[in-house]
Amino acid sequence: MKTILITGATSGFGEASARRFAAEGWRVIITGRRRDRLDALQRELEGLHGTVERGHVSYVLCFDVRDRAAVDTAIAGLPPKWDTIDVLLNNAGLAAGLAPLQEGSTDDWDRMLDTNVKGLLNVSRAVIPGMILRKSGHIINIGSTAGKEVYAKGNVYCASKFAVDALTKAMRIDLLEHGVKVTQIAPGAAETEFSVVRFGGDEDRAKQVYQGFDPLRAEDIADIVHYVATLPSHVCINDLVVTPTAQANSTNIVRR
Ligand code: NDP
């Protein structure tokens, strides 16, 4: 039975991936800041796929990826049954705001860079040594089309995802001799809580982002994560860009 640790499992891609991997017989370590959601997801997964023994298919770790000490303590404290992480899904992340650079909120910049870049580094730094010891493992980073092409007012969010693109390439080089696979999945527009968070809880504004076309769904990304994680050991997808059919890149979406 393999184990995946998923950051940002309380919503969107991470939550859908937790459901998908649990359904496929994996053990899932679900993480995020909202404990109530993690507990509810654990109850759901155990009810669907578990045994009478609670904690058979899922394990909850509640931490903020920006808090390096909390990340280290959580990963180091995993019990023996859970401490062999085969796949790390670095998914936790967010956009905060959409404004020209000269009008941007410096607090928003800190949130995005600390979460999307340093948070990904914090979790990776804590998990990678075990993979190196075992000479196997797979790190899957969720980048974005925003990390391939910059769009108007996307500035710092795009920069954070360009950093994920660079770090994915760097990790693949550094981990090559250790037999650890590294993959980036770079999705385009997907309707999750992403835009609600970006616009500070404004659900109407968030809905407008996906109006007039059929966006990706969280389950689409979960399918792809599962696909790349279950390829034969000699096959590694390096980089996978996926958009809705109505989207060509960061700036071209056809709306009807
Ligand atoms: P959601 O807002 O639905 O989910 C984001 C997840 O990240 C939540 O589970 C949240 O958990 C977690 N998270 C955010 N900040 C932190 C933090 N500081 N510490 C720990 N967990 C955190 O959005 P998506 O599922 O869409 O986003 C997932 C990833 O996909 C992000 O990296 C995003 O940038 C990327 N992405 C999204 C696209 C889209 O169009 N939706 C397209 C391309 C990439 P909690 O709040 O409980 O901590």
Ligand code: 8X3
């Ligand atoms: C999320 C996709 O285009 O909203 O990374 O930035 S986009």
